[in-house]
Amino acid sequence: MQHIKYFENCISEFSKLPGIGRKTAMRLALHILKMKPESAKRLALSVVELKEKIKFCVECGSISEDDMCGVCLSNSRDRSVLCVVEEAKDVLVIEQTAHFHGLYHVLGGKISPLDGIAPSDLSFSSLIRRIKEHNVEELIIATNPDADGETTAIYIIRLLADITGLKITKLASGIPIGSLIEYADDFTMMRALENRNIFKG
Ligand SMILES: [Zn+2]
Known part of the structure; x- marks a missing residue:
């Protein structure tokens, strides 16, 4: 040709x-x-x-027009609750429900041995820093319900096990196994947030 x-x-x-x-x-x-x-x-x-x-928020890693995003800058958000997600697009899906009033932490992916993504490639150190600096009381794990997402969730639960006073919860399985957060409708996401499972605290 x-x-x-x-x-x-x-x-x-x-x-x-x-x-x-x-x-x-x-x-x-x-x-x-x-x-x-x-x-x-x-x-x-x-x-x-x-x-x-467009850039990534210096605090949470979500997308933003400024150095810090609107959620991190807002005075009306509950700073004691942090929701950890894989990608910035997951923030947009959860924000759409208008049902979550805490802050976010974007990992920048998920642990995936097959794709060569190790914990050191993701923003775990800044997650620990933020939890300690801002006295976060509850961490909601909102990784995807697939194999790598579950591996990442278990890693987070182990990583933060020693932080006293921190409650760790995980989105309920309102999101069907294997389907992604980005495809969850508002109602499913709201239910997953409301019925989250407690892992620690
Ligand atoms: Zn932010």
């Missing part, structure tokens, strides 16, 4: 995205080629602006 440089460049970049294989990358590149020029420019600009204007 003939090598078409700019088409190949675009396919190569799309292929680097999670869940995008070469066939899908090619379909996306073709789709963009058929787009109106202004639509394609808007798409490109949104990627540039995302990188330039």
